[in-house]
Amino acid sequence: MATMGRRERKKAQTRQALTDAAIRLFSEHGYDKVTVAQIADEADVSIATLFAHVPDGKEALIFDDGIERRAGLVTAIRDRPSGQPILAALRQFMAGRGPFTTDMPPELQRLRDLIVSTPALRNYSRKLWIASEATLAEAIAAENDRDPSDMTIRALARYVLEIPDLAGAEPDPLAAMNAIFDLLESGWPGPPKGDR
Structure with missing residues (x-):
């Protein structure tokens, strides 16, 4: 080293x-x-x-420059256990970050709370996550033998990267994150049969 x-x-x-x-x-x-x-x-x-x-x-x-974040997303996909779906690996990665982790030292909890409660810092955090879109799309595409410019690949990458901003300020961020991943994994069910 x-x-x-x-x-x-x-x-x-x-x-x-x-x-x-x-x-x-x-x-x-x-x-x-x-x-x-x-x-x-x-x-x-x-x-x-x-x-x-x-x-x-x-x-x-x-904030850091986002390089570690991009590398972590790619590693979560490439190094996931055999047979683990990509979204499950990304859910696991996200669960250990920022607003979703439950075992932070007090100084990191204060920093997380500051970010979540300050609009300018939340916006900057979102910007850093979204900056990983091309990298994440490439990693997802490589694992699925697809082109990273495929709209569905790009959309999936964007949806995953919006999760910290969408769920991070919720009363139970981890539950909100899991609800979003559940939706991404199963797809939108549509209205109940009686409401169509």
Whole structure:
């Protein structure tokens, strides 16, 4: 395993200081009342340095770049047990993430609650999930010998990636996530026979 050089370590430390400062300030004062300048000051860096590390602005300060998320989605599909359906593997992957996991350390629970309760952070989180659409479609298509541009493959990928935003703010996020996966796995049943 390669070790980081001094420059990379310094960049990682600065990025972590910015993240820690943002979380602390957002938690204490509320996301909307905190400015980028306050975050930079709290982390003891210039505003230019903050934007060099996080060009997307203050929303991006508490999120990763999405690479781990995309890799996790692909791994969930490719490394699933033999015979396990793709949607079951994706359900299992999602159940261990963000609003759906039930065994988080307290500091991650606070971060999750902050994200779920802050519209700008929820929107940014959704943006990161949706950015995985092409990658997820390719992984689903490869497992089904289909073209990733097939509309049904693309739609399935999009539906799965909308689940964190749709279910994450529900009173029971895990139950909501499972209800959506149940729907995706079985298809829309239509109205009861007497209502047609």
